[in-house]
Amino acid sequence: MSELSRQRPQFRNINAFKDLTTYRLPAAGWVSILHRISGALMFVLLPLIVWLFDTSVSSEISYERFSSAFSAGIGFVPGWLFKLVVLAIIWAYLHHLIAGLRHLYMDARHAVTKQFGKSSAVVTLVLSIGLTVVLGAKLFGLY
Structure with missing residues (x-):
């Protein structure tokens, strides 16, 4: 089979009604979206x-x-x-801070690889949610 006769992959736009429910966003995508949401939440x-x-x-x-x-x-x-509401503010601040530090580190070190993007996104999500749980437990008087 020659190189020219092989089928090339077809790329298409996703259909918002059919494909959005099955589309799997990578961790870096979630961090990016949540970074914007947390900034908007703090502003509001x-x-x-x-x-x-x-x-x-x-x-x-x-x-x-x-x-x-x-x-x-x-x-x-x-x-x-x-x-x-205060817990939402705490999460927004922590997530925005950690995701912002992640972006600053990636910009300063030129560490823009797929693997580092994925691992740093997971670390960002775990840290922001973990710290929010700890501070939320304190806020609700669990310790």
Whole structure:
């Protein structure tokens, strides 16, 4: 069989309705998408982050109000839901920081190989989720 008569692979665009459910995104793709989501989440929740910081350092009375938000809640928002929102902020910060450091390292060292991209993406996911679980356990009073 000659080289010219062999079939070449055909590349096509994916169909969003048929192929998206079966498409397997690599770990680096998940890290990239989650990096964007975590940045957007931090941007959207920035007023809450500023309020949390301001309330926690302004005075002893405002710190008590800050502390009671985690146990009793604020207005119609119960304390556990408030803790979940803060846990989402913690995850967003940790993931964005670790993924950003990953990108900086890859840019500085020119370490753009498929194997390093995969392994560093897995490390990023494990670190960000693991640290979030540890800090979430502290936030919910498990230790």
